[in-house]
Amino acid sequence: MTFPASEMDTIAGKFDGRMGFYFEDLATGESHEYAASQRYPTASVCKVTVMAELFRQDDEGILSLDDRKRMEDRYSAHGSGQLKLMQDEPEISLRDYCRMMITISDNMATDVLMETVGIPNVNAFLDRLGCPNTRTSVTMGRYHYRMTYQDDLPTNRANDVLQAEASAAGANDYKSVSYSDSPENNVAAPGEMGSLMKRMYEGTLVSSKASSEMLEMMKNARELRMIRRDLPREVVVAQKSGSSGRIKGNVGIVYLPSGPMVVSAFATAGSNDVRGDEAIAEVCRLAYAAFCPEVLVSASA
Numbered sequence: 667m668t669f670p671a672s673e674m675d676t677i678a679g680k681f682d683g684r685m686g687f688y689f690e691d692l693a694t695g696e697s698h699e700y701a702a703s704q705r706y707p708t709a710s711v712c713k714v715t716v717m718a719e720l721f722r723q724d725d726e727g728i729l730s731l732d733d734r735k736r737m738e739d740r741y742s743a744h745g746s747g748q749l750k751l752m753q754d755e756p757e758i759s760l761r762d763y764c765r766m767m768i769t770i771s772d773n774m775a776t777d778v779l780m781e782t783v784g785i786p787n788v789n790a791f792l793d794r795l796g797c798p799n800t801r802t803s804v805t806m807g808r809y810h811y812r813m814t815y816q817d818d819l820p821t822n823r824a825n826d827v828l829q830a831e832a833s834a835a836g837a838n839d840y841k842s843v844s845y846s847d848s849p850e851n852n853v854a855a856p857g858e859m860g861s862l863m864k865r866m867y868e869g870t871l872v873s874s875k876a877s878s879e880m881l882e883m884m885k886n887a888r889e890l891r892m893i894r895r896d897l898p899r900e901v902v903v904a905q906k907s908g909s910s911g912r913i914k915g916n917v918g919i920v921y922l923p924s925g926p927m928v929v930s931a932f933a934t935a936g937s938n939d940v941r942g943d944e945a946i947a948e949v950c951r952l953a954y955a956a957f958c959p960e961v962l963v964s965a966s967a
Contacts, residue, residue: 667957669698674949681945683936688860689953693925702857705799705847706932709908710771711915712802712852716779717764719788721876731761741777742807742821744829749774768906769886773806780805799855809852812844859917860930867919867926884918892916893929895947896962914942924958
């Protein structure tokens, strides 16, 4: 079996914006990619790289996943997650911060972990893994402030009010770094992110134990619009998605009955009414149909 390359490439080629993907059937080694070495803004997909560095530091004894850290009010509460509901600065283990970062995409948990492991260390690890076009360069708070012309503001709960007001008023700077493929942004090359997921599945991303625990966290991640859209709920998917307006992305391992498949796809729309999540879901559906058509459900199911 082979991937329907022409049909998949047509979807990406006609997309109003920029789109790239990488697919690999791990049972056969068959793969297909489109613009997979280019950089794309990741939104929350960058949290996979933060998790990888956290587990590396735990594995090397630099820190422990059981260490506890207080979530102080100085962290931005903007965007997705539940920790922003907390008012008494709870002290939580690094493992639980990671669970929240991956499963419900909690931005406060992410910024705590970025500070803990050090952003330069995330990128140094990516370099050692051979991923020069995948960069995690800014906190989620800074990433969102940049979108609304507020890069000069410190990221904290007090300034979150100003950011939210600007966003509600439609003050979106689509020329900002946050929408760009600059390495000063959180960006990824689909092929490189695909290689990270393959290493994780094979047990070679940090260690076998670490890879297994990371995959288990990703199996609980909540996202139904892209990789999962046309799959029945009983199909296991270890995934992390990203969605921030025009920016969409989804990476993971799909445990099809025919064998595991690596999926790594990103789309940055050229306008607000273009659905990057739909384009990603469509190329995923084509890939699944080629290798395991019996598992598909209708898009409207």
